[in-house]
Amino acid sequence: MASAGLARLHGLFAVYKPPGLKWKHLRDTVELQLLKGLNAEKPPAPEQHVRFLPGPMEGSEKKELTLTVTSVPTLVDHPLVCGPVFTSLKVGVGHRLDAQASGVLVLGVGHGRKLLTDMYNAHLTKEYTVRGLLGKATDDFCEDGRLVEKTTYDHVTREKLDRILALIQGSHQKALVMYSNLDLQTQEAYEMAVSGLIRPMNKSPMLITGIRCLQFAPPEFLLEVQCMHETQKQLRRLVHEIGLELKSTAVCSQVRRTRDGFFTLDDALLRTQWDLPSIQGAIQAAAPRVAAELEKSLRPGPGTQLLPGPGRPWDSEGPNSALGQEGQVRH
Template structure:
């Protein structure tokens, strides 16, 4: 049992389905782990030496004498002590709102500290975002209140990709300034080659890359690499793209396919949320997280040793993902 608990120290990823709150996912993982841990065979109860009275026949009849005996400690019995584990500290990484799905990173034990480390490293995340031309809603999703319908026959893939290039270009300029790097140095060149240029502090949402994966009007699909985003911000990006194309668009799906070093291949499905699978996932991710620490050590300031519940600031709670102004979202990325 102790060995099993020792294997639950680190980070792992699960797949969050749409329509489910991230807290329900975290609680479901904790409940399953508690059930599996408490189902393991317990060590035998401790023994203690007791002097027990026994009756023997003497000259004057039965006499009580004390004999030495080794008896189990009743306080260690499961019916007395109860479950060995009643609560686990499961920390949640970058949140996903209820409409979104995809990779959701969780931490156990010292993994809660690692969640803070990864948050402070400002790593990028990747999403696939599906959109639908021809209508606009009040919350930029296909489930919102319909505001208007528009035509979209004039939209071509070339026009869409031209808008995407403008978005990526304006955000790239902002990223270089927030990264606080001298672009003429060897360090900046090496970081650019490795794709590790990123802001060293909080910033507005930044898109590092965006491309069109599928174009079949009225439907289209984008792949977006970004930092400090919220899922609602990505839905608004789809809305703004529709306006720039002299039409309208709503977002039908936001799916996170990568969070830092974790990808969809690492994310455990609902049927895989059990003790052995989570232990294996923690071991598998441990090497990559350690390598990431080494590769970022020369660029990062020392990570603070905060102790918390594994929650990161802002993100899907509406913090750094808010639009900072500008007529469009990509204009809002410029340094003010």
């Protein structure tokens, strides 16, 4: 931690993960670029040691030698002698993205790795754009998966899709209140609900806090989903189940995370910016916002009353499928 460059690397920053790139490879690439940048910094001037070196005596015709006091640099710490100063650097990864998904991926360096744990414990919502394609079903819910069924979709309308999305959102919001384990009869809990600060007390199934259709041009449609505790596979399954509720089928052609907690696409560094100066700047710029948002999210609501759990633990209940706690919706 003696390097000034390394001292400015403590914190969180976001990068944009392109589709087709595994998160482990991305992390290793960022780590390698940071090490290159740190080792490329100009090393401090070497220490000077006093040595008595033999040399010819001035004015002597007999080539007599004498010892002369000389200051010479020590080469013990020179990179060509001891190798690179930095050989490893721990980079932590926040909420992960699978290989097919793209979007905002939060990384932490140094003390920022602990902040990643704080982000996890804060149960912050994430936002995705999910693109679906009507008319076919595959074994893995992806467009390029093995085709298992083809259907018609001429009867599907924007109104039918919006109605199903509203039912999904309502069902998941009920589940969110249940998993938050709060007494909504208190004023403080009501204020938390109004400000959107209700969070699950523990790990829960995927909870959708908001979902709407951004584009509808059959066979394609684009959804915006705000959720927590999700995986990208669950989001693809959500598209599949929406297709079934529309009396058709659907596959997912794109999953793109546009926000992870308090990091958005505007904060995400592109691949050409995965270098030491850009990452240092991103960490310094995000530090005040990270501290403020985590303090607000992790602070318990004053006076909120925790309700006793039912006979079985909270984790055992929740939406029976991606569509919601009440099972498949009907229309």
